[in-house]
Amino acid sequence: MKRPTSLLYLVFAFSASGLAQGILRIPVTEYDPSQREKIYQDPKWSMLKIPGRRLTLYDLVEDENGAHITATSHNSASGLVYAVDVDPHHYSQIEWRWKVDAAIEKGNMLKKKGDDYSARIYLTFDFDPSKLSFFDRTKYLLIKTFTNFEIPLRALNYAWANQVGKGTIAPSPYSDWVYIIAHQSGNDNAGQWQMERSNLIEDYRKAFGEAPGRITGVAIITDSDDTKGSAKGYYGDIVFREEL
Secondary structure, eight states: OOOOOSHHHHHHHHHHSSGGGTEEEEOGGGOOGGGTTTTOOOTTEEEEEOTTOBOOEEEEEEETTEEEEEEEEESBEEEEEEEEEEOTTTSOEEEEEEEESOOOTTOOTTSGGGOOBSOEEEEEEOOOGGGSOHHHHHHHHHHHHHOOOOOOSSEEEEEEESSSOTTOEEEOSSOTTEEEEEEEESSTTTTSOEEEEEEHHHHHHHHHSSOOOOEEEEEEEEEOTTTTOEEEEEEEEEEEEOOO
């Protein structure tokens, strides 16, 4: 498989991969995580590391289903992040392709000990810290003071969940600044590639009761650290689309 060899290639892939058709594509299937340091330096891609957690292994694979990223987690948690600046009021639809070998048996998005997912799409949104309540603003300042770990003030997760109904939306058991949507749940569709679509503005309003700010990052995350288990997920490209 031919792989990108320059930053120019990736910039072109994102900026020209569908603008005329009203889409913005995150070039997941044109990125090889194992070559990030060896072949090219791309400021858009970065590793999301969770303090005190092992790293999930991400590989670029090409098979009969085409190119995709395979994520393998063994009691680990990390992600791949792509920096963006997207107006969800213009590109209000998100589409993606994913698959899992199985939902995490002990996974439960309502509990800290079950907050693991074989696959999820993680979106961060711009949010003015001055709009936080006094309590949340104090918490935010403490986080900024005592750790360099960036916790988003507003984020949505489209997750392949378990033990909850498909379509369930709830705050993360770790922070109500992050909401999780069970876009798939359980094993009914495990082992099969699924094409997904959702309305960003509607989803954000259901979660936070207001209109979203600009999207600042898109991540793919497979983790199994809270359940101390294993998981495997597969990711194709992610697309933002104008409303049809």
